[in-house]
Amino acid sequence: MRTFFNILGIIKWLGLIGIIGFITDNKPLSLFFLFFLLGFVDIFRNPAVFLQSLYMLLGMPWIHFKHRFNLPSIDNYTPQTDFILPFSGEWLVVNGGIDKQTSHSWGIPNQRYAYDFFIVDAEGKSFSGDNKVVENYYCYGKDVLAPADGEVVSAVNKHPDSNVYGNGTAECKAHDIRGNHIIIRHSKKKYSLIAHLKPGSITVKKGQRVTQGQVIANCGNSGNTTEPHIHFQVSESKNFFASASLPIKFKNVIVKENSKTRTEGYISRGQLVQNGG
Structure with a gap:
């Protein structure tokens, strides 16, 4: 079935020929435009994920409007909570930063300051052996830590891991793009999200208080x-789809980049990071 959907996903681009037909007033070629209708088939692959994508799309203008088109940044937002990295040991910042060049998703305000973390070896690989087996990824099953004190407001622990194809293809098997995830309220307008957790690994529940550094789950691929990786971000509310993400200033973080080691509050893509003492 996956192969069938992938074939349709390729065939739909024949619709581009239809655009040429419209431009040249060639009616037979114009009929190729109908191939774009195959794009709607993606809706039936995972309707819940399609709806979430729609919510995110609708939330984008709302977030801008709510902030009067002046979204949080390191220039206008002062962090009041000291966060630690949500893991032990050294991990690579694969995606994320505080500027447009390194941002996880600069044009998507609810994930502008999100981060993705892998564990890599000396060769820069994130796995050993068959890269289609989730257990072969170095970070899979590693402990996930509470980034700061707070109260759990959401703990979703019901989704399976998604398949890994080893070619950058994502096929969401969950009915939520975040997969298994935890949301922690740290203050009135500060909520952290940790996503893609291992099935059945979450050790906390809604309403429970957690302390910074407490093990709350394991890294997964849901x-x-x-x-497998850890997705981490801080937002102004628990509504993932309609709240702006916030710049995260980490405390006692050790950063390695270009053979140099330093301690700083903000981190960025390409850096090896770990919690300090």
Whole structure:
């Protein structure tokens, strides 16, 4: 079935020939435009994920409007909570930063300051052996830590891991792009999200208080993800789809980049990071 959907996903681009037909007033070629209708087939692959994508799309203008088109940044937002990295040991910042060049998704305000983390070896690989087996990824099953004190407001622990195809393809098997995830309220307008957790690994529940550094789950591959990793972000509310993400200033973080080691509050793509003492 996956192969069938992938074939349709390729065939739909024949619709581009239809655009040429419209431009040249060639009616037979114009009929190729109908191939674009195959794009609607994606809706039936996972209707819940399609709806979430729609919510996110609708939430984008709302977030801009709510902030009067002046979204949170390191220039206008002062963090009041000291966060630690949500893991032990050294991990690579694969995606994320505080500027347009390194941002996880600069044009998507609810994930502008999100981060994705892998564990890599000396060769920069994130796995050993068959890259289609989730257990072969170094970060899979590693402990996930509470980034700061707070109260759990959501703990979703029912989704399976998504398949790994080893070619950058994502096939979400969950009915939520975040997969298994935890949301923690740290203050009135500060909520952290940790996503793509291992099925059945969450050790906390809604309403429970957690302390910084507490083990709350294990890294997995659930949700819309190409391979096991930790997705971490801080937002102004628990509504993932309609709240702006916030710049995260980490405390006692050790950063390695270009053979140099330093301690700083903000981290960025390409850096090896770990919690300090």
